Amino acid sequence: NVSHGLAWSFYLGYLKLVLPHLQKSVEKLKELNGAVLKGAGPTRLHILLPLNAAVSSRPEVDDPNVRFHAHLPPLEVDRAGVRGRVFKNSLYKVMDAQGKPHFCVLEYATPLLTLHQMSHESSAGFGEAQRRHQVLLFYRTLRDILESSLQCRNLYRLILLDDQRTHEPHYLSTEIVRH
Amino acid sequence: NVSHGLAWSFYLGYLKLVLPHLQKSVEKLKELNGAVLKGAGPTRLHILLPLNAAVSSRPEVDDPNVRFHAHLPPLEVDRAGVRGRVFKNSLYKVMDAQGKPHFCVLEYATPLLTLHQMSHESSAGFGEAQRRHQVLLFYRTLRDILESSLQCRNLYRLILLDDQRTHEPHYLSTEIVRH
Ligand SMILES: Nc1nc(=O)c2ncn([C@@H]3O[C@@H]4COP(=O)(O)O[C@H]5[C@@H](O)[C@H](n6cnc7c(N)ncnc76)O[C@@H]5COP(=O)(O)O[C@@H]3[C@@H]4O)c2[nH]1
Numbered sequence: 001n002v003s004h005g006l007a008w009s010f011y012l013g014y015l016k017l018v019l020p021h022l023q024k025s026v027e028k029l030k031e032l033n034g035a036v037l038k039g040a041g042p043t044r045l046h047i048l049l050p051l052n053a054a055v056s057s058r059p060e061v062d063d064p065n066v067r068f069h070a071h072l073p074p075l076e077v078d079r080a081g082v083r084g085r086v087f088k089n090s091l092y093k094v095m096d097a098q099g100k101p102h103f104c105v106l107e108y109a110t111p112l113l114t115l116h117q118m119s120h121e122s123s124a125g126f127g128e129a130q131r132r133h134q135v136l137l138f139y140r141t142l143r144d145i146l147e148s149s150l151q152c153r154n155l156y157r158l159i160l161l162d163d164q165r166t167h168e169p170h171y172l173s174t175e176i177v178r179h
Numbered sequence: 180n181v182s183h184g185l186a187w188s189f190y191l192g193y194l195k196l197v198l199p200h201l202q203k204s205v206e207k208l209k210e211l212n213g214a215v216l217k218g219a220g221p222t223r224l225h226i227l228l229p230l231n232a233a234v235s236s237r238p239e240v241d242d243p244n245v246r247f248h249a250h251l252p253p254l255e256v257d258r259a260g261v262r263g264r265v266f267k268n269s270l271y272k273v274m275d276a277q278g279k280p281h282f283c284v285l286e287y288a289t290p291l292l293t294l295h296q297m298s299h300e301s302s303a304g305f306g307e308a309q310r311r312h313q314v315l316l317f318y319r320t321l322r323d324i325l326e327s328s329l330q331c332r333n334l335y336r337l338i339l340l341d342d343q344r345t346h347e348p349h350y351l352s353t354e355i356v357r358h
Pocket residue numbers: 006009010011012013014015082085086087088107110111114188189192193194259261264265266267288289290292293
């Protein structure tokens with residue numbers, strides 16, 4: 001089951017590593033100039049999950065109210081023979097409907113890119129019809145893993161994006177701000 | 180099927196991106212001082228696949244004849260909302276049985292780390308008994324994907340490592356040199 005493995009891989013190989021370091025990374029960031037991050041409590045990674053797995057490299061393309069602001073200081077880890085493998089997150093400035101800015105760390109769930117590309121490779125074994133089902137399975141598996149994780153408690157927000165609504169010009173920023 | 184998805188993810192999200200750039204990256208590397216890479220033909224990524232999924236962060240731990248030499252110049256790509264995501268490979272100096280050095284780009288297949296960790300998480304759904312089977316399935320799926328890939332043709336070496344032989348002090352360097 002493709003999504004089951006991708007969700008576990010996303011957690012074990014990435015989220016478990018980076019989420020506990022987010023708070024410290026953000027505190028080192030001069031570009032914030034004392035600006036406060038969205039939401040009370042610890043710094044959370046906002047993980048965007050489009051139901052149609054249509055992941056953009058830059059969210060500005062989906063909604064100009066979501067703007068890249070700064071890189072967080074990177075984490076460097078020796079991993080599986082790759083020396084100093086770099087894990088670097090992106091801080092965004094999200095404008096709400098009143099024009100007020102909200103700063104938050106966000107990205108799309110990268111494994112959805114794999115699901116999208118696999119659905120176009122005939123030898124990969126599944127097509128566009130099963131893809132939506134795989135995205136939902138990925139979301140539910142990831143949600144369950146994260147809810148049971150002590151290391152990642154309260155350090156994330158999972159944001160499911162309905163492709164029936166992506167034509168709305170500020171759907172993305174609205175969803176991020178309300179989560 | 181966990182390994183099927185991990186092999187596709189490894190290809191679509193990583194190998195397809197980095198392998199075509201390896202040759203150019205190596206040519207920019209001053210630390211080689213004109214030293215020639217192992218093997219005639221294009222620069223290949225040597226991918227280590229231990230059958231027991233026991234992936235080390237540093238191969239020196241498994242065989243002191245495998246030594247980190249230099250970082251290749253990184254590739255930076257905007258991907259899924261992560262701006263300037265860094266892909267950086269490691270060049271190693273591998274001493275053979277005659278003490279002659281061979282330079283090559285190598286790493287363990289990182290998804291095997293996921294398999295290893297999943298086999299210890301009860302809620303992930305498989306244990307150590309199925310793990311060896313999953314590693315073999317990962318290897319065969321990856322081999323088939325890479326053999327049909329036009330972009331990655333001849334740019335890799337898959338090196339299966341038999342855990343029955345890892346007690347031999349220079350098993351790793353010997354396997355790398357002979358592939
Ligand atoms: N947003 C984001 N930023 C990251 O730095 C990152 N690193 C991993 N991931 C995602 O976490 C999961 C676990 O990663 P793992 O390393 O086991 O597999 C990785 C790994 O085997 C290989 N790979 C990807 N990036 C690198 C890299 N920079 N160096 C070496 N190997 C890499 O290719 C697989 C698939 O990568 P992605 O398809 O980008 O998504 C991964 C994956 O879903 C990331 N996601």
